[in-house]
Amino acid sequence: MAPSRTLRTRARLLEAALDLFERQGYEATTTQQVAAAAGVSQMTFFRHFPTKESVLVSDPYDPMLAELVAAQPADRPLIRRIHDAFVQALAVIEPVESASARRRVAIAAQLPALRGALLAATQESEAAVTHALVATGADPRQARVAASAAFAATGTALMAWAADSSGGSLSDVVTQALSVLVGEERPSGERP
Amino acid sequence: MAPSRTLRTRARLLEAALDLFERQGYEATTTQQVAAAAGVSQMTFFRHFPTKESVLVSDPYDPMLAELVAAQPADRPLIRRIHDAFVQALAVIEPVESASARRRVAIAAQLPALRGALLAATQESEAAVTHALVATGADPRQARVAASAAFAATGTALMAWAADSSGGSLSDVVTQALSVLVGEERPSGERP
DNA sequence: CCACCTCATGTTAGTGACTAACATCTAGTC
DNA sequence: GACTAGATGTTAGTCACTAACATGAGGTGG
Numbered sequence: 135m136a137p138s139r140t141l142r143t144r145a146r147l148l149e150a151a152l153d154l155f156e157r158q159g160y161e162a163t164t165t166q167q168v169a170a171a172a173g174v175s176q177m178t179f180f181r182h183f184p185t186k187e188s189v190l191v192s193d194p195y196d197p198m199l200a201e202l203v204a205a206q207p208a209d210r211p212l213i214r215r216i217h218d219a220f221v222q223a224l225a226v227i228e229p230v231e232s233a234s235a236r237r238r239v240a241i242a243a244q245l246p247a248l249r250g251a252l253l254a255a256t257q258e259s260e261a262a263v264t265h266a267l268v269a270t271g272a273d274p275r276q277a278r279v280a281a282s283a284a285f286a287a288t289g290t291a292l293m294a295w296a297a298d299s300s301g302g303s304l305s306d307v308v309t310q311a312l313s314v315l316v317g318e319e320r321p322s323g324e325r326p
Numbered sequence: 327m328a329p330s331r332t333l334r335t336r337a338r339l340l341e342a343a344l345d346l347f348e349r350q351g352y353e354a355t356t357t358q359q360v361a362a363a364a365g366v367s368q369m370t371f372f373r374h375f376p377t378k379e380s381v382l383v384s385d386p387y388d389p390m391l392a393e394l395v396a397a398q399p400a401d402r403p404l405i406r407r408i409h410d411a412f413v414q415a416l417a418v419i420e421p422v423e424s425a426s427a428r429r430r431v432a433i434a435a436q437l438p439a440l441r442g443a444l445l446a447a448t449q450e451s452e453a454a455v456t457h458a459l460v461a462t463g464a465d466p467r468q469a470r471v472a473a474s475a476a477f478a479a480t481g482t483a484l485m486a487w488a489a490d491s492s493g494g495s496l497s498d499v500v501t502q503a504l505s506v507l508v509g510e511e512r513p514s515g516e517r518p
Numbered sequence: 519c520c521a522c523c524t525c526a527t528g529t530t531a532g533t534g535a536c537t538a539a540c541a542t543c544t545a546g547t548c
Numbered sequence: 549g550a551c552t553a554g555a556t557g558t559t560a561g562t563c564a565c566t567a568a569c570a571t572g573a574g575g576t577g578g
Contacts, residue, residue, distance in 0.1 A: 139544085139545075139554090139555065139556095140554085140555070143555080143556090164533090164534065164535085165534080165535065165536085166534085174556075174557090175556070175557055175558080176535095176536095177537095177556075177557065177558080178555080178556055178557080180535085180536065180537080181555080181556080184536090185535080185536080186534095186535070186536090212506070213506075213507070246449060247446075249446070249449060250442065250443065250446020250447070250449060251442065251446065253442070253445055253478075254438075254439070254441070254442020254443065254445055254446055255442070257438060257441060257442060275483070275486060275502070275503075276506045278482055278486065279479045279483055279503045279506045279507070280479075280506055280507075282445075282478040282479055282481070282482040283475035283476070283478050283479040283482075283506070283507055284475070285478070286445075286474040286475050286477065286478030286479075287471045287472075287474055287475040287478075289474070290470055290471055290474040291467070291471055294467060294470065310467070311467075311471045314404070314405075314468045314471045314472055314475075315405070315471070315472075315475055315507060331525090331526065331527095331573090331574080332525090332526070335526080335527090356562090356563065356564085357563080357564065357565085358563085366527075366528090367527070367528055367529080368564095368565095369527075369528065369529080369566095370526080370527055370528080372564085372565065372566080373526080373527080376565090377564080377565080378563095378564065378565090
């Protein structure tokens with residue numbers, strides 16, 4: 135069963151866009167070129183991706199994240215709950231997305247404007263997590279702050295991960311980043 | 327001594343832009359209209375503000391922040407140091423900027439794209455703070471994560487502050503936001 | 519008071535992201 | 549082999565932003 139025409143076109147556009155971005159740079163690549171390389175018109179590009187940026191930033195995992203956050207025991211600190219939910223989410227996401235995600239993040243990490251866009255794009259996810267926390271009785275203001283901090287930390291770590299191709303699994307990097315917030319700060323790892 | 331022509335034009339543009347944004351919305355306002363309202367050409371607008379967004383997001387305080395961060399005792403946790411530096415910085419910034427800043431943030435808080443832009447704009451400040459921390463011997467990765475988390479939390483709190491005009495001083499809001507990260511989570515405020 | 523020099527500004531023309539409206543074409547259905 | 553819905557094409561336009569060159573106003577030195 136071949137994927138629907140819509141999905142195939144979208145995949146061709148994504149592939150063409152990543153190729154061109156990597157080869158000639160994001161800014162030097164026009165949406166026209168991407169469309170042409172995928173064999174469609176510019177209009178079709180914009181029907182599949184609302185903006186040029188959106189090729190690099192997509193985040194269909196909000197509902198799962200929110201669920202996982204809500205499932206954490208409510209008596210633990212907010213950031214700890216978010217931390218644990220993220221780690222659980224990564225176990226699911228990593229095997230599927232790791233390849234394409236790294237390409238996208240690596241491209242985005244190079245341009246300040248795109249780094250920002252990537253961070254900005256997490257806002258929906260942030261809202262979802264915040265909502266999940268508030269539903270368990272958390273103070274709304276604190277929940278929002280905790281969520282934004284956690285996403286910022288994760289996003290920052292993600293870009294560092296994509297930039298040094300030195301490796302380390304996605305999970306490891308994110309876990310390390312979040313543990314800075316949870317309060318375990320030590321250059322190496324000994325426990326008092 | 328009257329301010330230079332450059333500064334006067336910039337001030338007129340800023341005022342005209344805020345007025346129009348508040349009255350007819352950010353997206354519905356074109357840079358042409360802003361320029362016309364300030365009595366200059368569109369070209370002149372872009373000479374004073376590199377982008378339309380930049381009217382709402384400006385951040386000349388990076389150097390001070392970095393200095394204050396560097397001045398914190400190096401044996402304290404990263405986030406605690408950032409927290410203290412922010413509080414000290416606000417004592418200086420608040421009296422000067424509070425009025426215009428609130429207008430700008432209030433406008434930006436309404437549009438998701440602008441909320442993102444505002445968060446994204448803190449990246450230079452983040453870099454500055456990260457650098458200051460690393461200079462004191464902190465682990466670069468941890469420093470970056472801590473800085474991004476702190477700025478995200480602050481930015482989020484800022485937007486909440488500008489949105490509910492219910493008041494509370496800028497310092498209070500930011501302090502509360504950061505204390506979520508420092509690990510003092512309590513709905514209200516009693517101290518153990 | 520005039521020539522002069524420097525910048526802020528104006529003008530024009532262009533690129534590129536994105537949108538609206540309407541025409542067309544393709545994939546599966548009956 | 550028509551039939552219909554959704555994917556695509558075409559065209560024309562708006563708006564943010566840029567490059568090139570022309571003009572204008574301000575203060576300075578003579």
